[in-house]
Amino acid sequence: MxxxxxxxxxxxxxxxxxxxxxxxxxxxxxxxxxxxxxxxxxxxxxxxxxxxxxxxxxxxxxxxxxxxxxxxxxxxxxxxxxxxxxxxxxxxxxxxxxxxxxxxxxxxxxxxxxxxxxxxxxxxxxxxxxxxxxxxxxxxxxxxxxxxxxxxxxxxxxxxxxxxxxxxxxxxxxxxxxxxxxxxxxxxxxxxxxxxxxxxxxxxxxxxxGGKSPTIVDKSANLAIAGRRIAWAKYVNAGQTCVAPDYVLAHDSIADKLVEEIRKSIKNFYGDDPRQSSDFARISSPRHFSRLDAMLASGNIAIGGQTDEQDRYISPTVLVDVKASDAVMQEEIFGPILPVLAVQSIDDAIDFVNARPHPLALYVFAEDQKVNDKVVASTTSGGVTVNGTIFHMTGPFLPFGGVxxxxxxxxxxxxxxxxxxxxxxxLKRSTRVDAPLAYPPYTKRKFAILKKFI
CATH class of the missing domain: 3.40.605.10 (Aldehyde Dehydrogenase; Chain A, domain 1)
Structure with missing residues (x-):
């Protein structure tokens, strides 16, 4: 057949x-x-x-x-x-x-x-x-x-x-x-x-x-915008997007504030109970649900964490106090679970990203343009959106692919x-002219002339 x-x-x-x-x-x-x-x-x-x-x-x-x-x-x-x-x-x-x-x-x-x-x-x-x-x-x-x-x-x-x-x-x-x-x-x-x-x-x-697409949030970032844009990209289609932010590396001085901004955005997007929102999707299959449910044991739940296996529902979730060795950090999440890890510097964030396989996408939020430029230049990924998420792959004029x-x-x-x-x-050549220079025998004069063309 x-x-x-x-x-x-x-x-x-x-x-x-x-x-x-x-x-x-x-x-x-x-x-x-x-x-x-x-x-x-x-x-x-x-x-x-x-x-x-x-x-x-x-x-x-x-x-x-x-x-x-x-x-x-x-x-x-x-x-x-x-x-x-x-x-x-x-x-x-x-x-x-x-x-x-x-x-x-x-x-x-x-x-x-x-x-x-x-x-x-x-x-x-x-x-x-x-x-x-x-x-x-x-x-x-x-x-x-x-x-x-x-x-x-x-x-x-x-x-x-x-x-x-x-x-x-x-x-x-x-x-x-x-x-x-x-x-x-x-x-x-x-x-x-x-x-x-x-x-x-x-x-x-x-x-x-795919892969684990990181989001780096600098201390200079506009946190309200960062929280809103991260939450949108992470929870659309219940996180089942190949370029969704997989985890966040936030400067430790603003990590808690960022989590609160994400919390506000989740409420604005999906209300007090996202399960009742027609804008929040479900997990694709029971097998996928079970895999994601096991990840909730990583770190501590700061936001969400509610599940319903029969409905294939996992609420928009943020995990904190996550270790690099935790299960949620070992594979692409592909669901509505977002680990937020605190880092002490942009260099630490860059080192963390570079120690792992090249991601499909990378996002960086900073009002300091030098930080944005440094992250873009110092990391390798399929594509990047600066001060945003996902949008580098939505337009037809930027090729989309991995590395x-x-x-x-x-x-x-x-x-x-x-x-x-x-x-x-x-290559189309004319037959009107057929210079003998290219053909043997190669005299010293011919060779000297040819060297000027090659």
Whole structure:
């Protein structure tokens, strides 16, 4: 079954039907229509899978995807046309271009936490570049996966764009097939499995992984704004966001004040009882709930800590007095639990971050610009937002991706199209002139002249 699906998709690519810009544009427009015409159904599916309200469903999945895809449609010709570059003197007369060329048949494997945008945005990039696509949504977000499984064949080209539903077995079978590029978003454990499978065919990969994204708060920071922006980014989607602040390193002189500002923001966002708020999501699965529940034993609970296993509810929580050796600091949290650790200096915070694997995102809050510059220059991460959180990955003009254990490759905007096309170097030379200097035999005079050109 899987082999037949991939063979059908490859046959469609080899027919040449995915190359014309008209086909690409038609498919991208169909993606947008699918989201717009079924927005209510998608919102209901997200509510079932993640307990999300309709506003967050639109902001972070449906509308986010529409905006990104519409930008691709607007710039399709520009982003896929040959790019002229300089030609060295030794090759004159001539011209040089980087000519975009689709890679072939692309596999996109998406996670459950933002199951629409993390599937359709890379799929759209692959389509815009002229590829055929096999997409695999996550079985954890089962309602959204089922809806996509119903709608994708209805709106998109069934031969060149295929959706495969299922779990580990189906993913394993897909990874055994030959693809021309694999785009995976998820955790590092599965990322390694994907990379090993890709190595069998020397298939290039883009891995959007995660990690423990730190937030550094300097003593010069505007604490009211820092608390509000940290709380928003941490607790949206109940913390199940790959670029959510994973932990906070706050200067010890302001750590307690920062916790109080976070407390105020939680109340402003979700009221006295976040469980009753339609804006606060739920944990995705019982297994994920149990993993997070065990982390609450780390340190001391300063805010929240309430749980309900049946409802898959964990309240917005802040932990203090946390040690680096505690369980909550050993893996990406991916939930509404925020450890706040006090540090004595920015240098201590930088050393703490650098002693750990490179994170997907890093955030720093300081009114002292020298502190901001020092943190940015002295740490390595996929991306950074200064005096804010998450926003570096929300715009289409900054590529989004990881580094080291947080991933490889990038996408969004033009980068999201370039990921799926080979920029083939093409040099065109004239036959009107054929200087003998380049050919043997190399006399002393020839060599002296050539040295000036090379």
């Amino acid at each position: 899987i082999s037949q699906v991939v063979a059908k998709t490859r046959s469609a690519y080899e027919s040449g039907k995915t190359r014309p810009l008209a086909w690409r544009k038609t498919q991208l427009q169909a993606c947008v229509r699918m989201l717009q015409e079924n927005a209510d159904q998608f919102a209901e599916a997200l509510a079932t899978d993640l307990g999300r309200g309709p506003e967050e469903a639109w902001l972070y999945d449906i509308g986010f995807s529409i905006t990104e895809i519409e930008l691709m449609i607007k710039n399709l010709k520009k982003w896929t046309e040959p790019r002229k570059v300089s030609t060295p003197m030794v090759s004159l007369p001539g011209s040089s271009h980087r000519v975009p060329q689709p890679l072939g048949v692309v596999l996109v494997i998406a996670p459950w936490n933002y199951p629409i945008q993390l599937l359709l945005i890379p799929v759209a990039g692959a389509i815009a570049a002229g590829n055929a696509v096999v997409m695999k949504p996550s079985e954890v977000s089962s309602a959204t996966s089922a809806l996509l499984g119903k709608l994708v064949p209805r709106y998109l080209d069934n031969d060149a764009i295929t959706i495969v539903e299922g779990a580990v077995s189906e993913t394993t079978q897909l990874l055994a097939e030959k693809f021309d590029h694999i785009f995976y978003t998820g955790n590092g454990t599965v990322g390694r499995i994907v990379m090993r499978a890709a190595a069998e065919n020397l298939t290039p990969v883009t891995l959007e992984l 080291g254990e947080s991933g490889m490759g990038a996408y969004h905007g033009r980068a999201g199209v370039d990921t799926f096309q080979h920029l083939k170097p093409v």
